[in-house]
Amino acid sequence: MEEYTMDTNLRSQIEAWFAAHTEEYVADLAKIVNIRSVSDPTSPVAPFGQGCRDVLDKMLEIGTGYGFQAKNYDYYVGSLTSPGKGEGTVGLWGHLDVVPEGDGWEHQPYNMTREGDVLFGRGVSDNKGPALVGLYALRCLRDLGIELQNTVSLYLGTDEEKGMSDVTWFREHYPLPDCSIIPDSGFPVCYGEKGILEGSLVSAKALSGDILEMGGGLVSNMVPDKAYVVLKESAALFQKLNAISAPFTVEREPGKVIIRAEGQAVHAAFPYNGVNAIHLLTQMLVASGIATPADAEILNFATAVNNDVLGTALNIACEDEVSGNLTCVGSLLSMKDGKLCLGFNVRYPVTADGDAIRASILNTASENGYTLEKVRDSKPAYVPKDSPLVTTLNGIFNQITGEEREPYTMAGGTYARKLTNAVAFGPGGLETPDNLPEMGGAHQHDEGVYLPSLLQAALIYTMTLVALDGVKLK
Structure with missing residues (x-):
């Protein structure tokens, strides 16, 4: 296929349009x-829920x-279409x-604020900001009088997370487009x-009455940044x-003691820089001697699962050349009928067998006095690199950027x-200045986004829609 050559005059027109409509974008x-x-x-x-209905409306x-043209598909998905x-x-x-x-915000999560060129609020980067960029790309093309051969629809989901x-x-109810682009990752493709x-x-045995919750x-x-345990008050406990x-x-509260652990939250797809509060808590309860020997036996396996992020304790560690190594995070902790429940999130290589990984987890859990429940397997996505x-x-x-980056694979999950015939494409991964206000990433407190990066992404998406007019999509 002959490579598309960008129209530099069109690029200038698109850049000028977005510059003129930046404040409208921020307000929307x-x-x-x-x-x-x-x-x-x-x-x-x-x-x-009502919130998802309201935001789609x-x-x-x-x-x-x-x-x-707007369409509401029973509040599961909405669409805005440019024929x-x-x-x-x-x-x-x-x-x-x-x-x-979550906690720890210095900015209000649901009252978007702006500091210079940085916007703060839950969803500004994941994924309301990029979704709105898609609408503005359609609006830009229409305002500039650019008629496409392809019908382009912006689809808006309400249960991605x-x-x-x-x-x-x-x-299951409607046909899919010939190809799809998901602006919910990093550039390039x-x-x-x-x-x-x-x-x-889930532990087969219940914890003792010393652990109330x-x-x-x-x-x-x-990766969880907070975890807690509620313990029955005792003289022996106070000493520890x-x-x-x-x-x-x-x-301390009447009849009980609450211990809280604080870690560092990051996305489970990229867990290496996180600090798992559940791991801190279960490890401490055993190391301190607070847990009885019977409770320690139950807690030890939960601790082992989070000793690394490679799935070693579950006997599922693996990797491939296309997408790298498996990761595993014990991300949810609870109790049910006195039994310990540890929810986990595994990201496995695109060429790995999810059924075999599930079987290994089941066997290892059984060997350690646990059962496996509520399993959900979202199979890998793959479109040939060429x-x-x-x-x-790409x-x-x-x-547009003057770079020579290569397409990539990732552990994150998108639509x-x-x-x-779908790929994730931006808007992250663009260069930003070093002197920006401190901001969190996706799923972190003080989630922020650099506005000029969103505008550059808008240019890339708009030019992409033009380029796809000359591509055989099916």
Whole structure:
């Protein structure tokens, strides 16, 4: 396939358009960031709670206000469409649900703020900001009078963070585009995503009455930064509390003692720089002698699971040349009927066998006095590196940035794994200045995004839609 050559005059027009509409973009982004939209499949407001309904309504309202065709697919997914002159179809897929805000924010998570060129708020980078960029790319092309052959639809999901049941439902009821681009990763093109295996390890035996309650973590796909245990008050316990210090805190209440552990949250797909608070807690309970020998036996396996992020204790460590090594995070801690429950999040290589990994976890858990429950396996995503879709997108990125980057694979999970002929493409990974205000990344407190990077991504996406007009999509 002949490489697409970028029209530099068109590039200048697009850059000028986004410069003229930056403040409108910021104002529109605040409208959706300020809505708390944590997906809740258990909510009586189907399918994912009132917040997800509200944010989808608002986004579709913004899109129809700019003249695009809106459709609401029973609040699982929404779409805004720009019709083309031909038969080809392209999908841009963003999600409007967010992970819980957690603690430790200096900025308000649901009242978007701006410090210079940095925007703060839950979802500004993951994924409300990029989703809105998709709408503005369509608006830019229309305002500049550029008519595409392909029909382009911006699809807006509402359950990406909790398992992508939104898109699973959509593909069971509606046809998919010829190709799809997901702005929910880093540039350039991600042509492969590791499989994601989640489940819960449950101790066969109950903990003793000394441990009244345990908890930790917010969602499966986050290295937990907080965990706690509630212990029955006793004289022997008080003697052991004196040796406890940071990162632990101790609270005393009538008849009980609460110990909290604090770690560092990061995305479970990239766990290496995180500090797992659940691991800190279970390890401390045994090392300090607070746990009885019987409880220590139960806690030791939970601790071992988190001793590294490679899955060693579960006998599932592996790697391949395409996507690297497996990672494993024990990310959720709870108790049920006195039994310890450790939820885990495994990211396995694109060429690995998810069924074999599941079987290994089951066998290892059984050998250590645990059962395996609530298993969910999201199979890997893969589009050949030399496919027209990958080479076109990667070429556009390199022409615009002047770089020579290669397509890559990752451990993160995007809608690409639920779609066909789909790749993740930005908007992260662009250069930013060193003197920016301190901000958190996706799933962290004080989530922030550098506005000029979003605008550069908008240019890349807009030029990409033009370039795809000359590509055989199927």
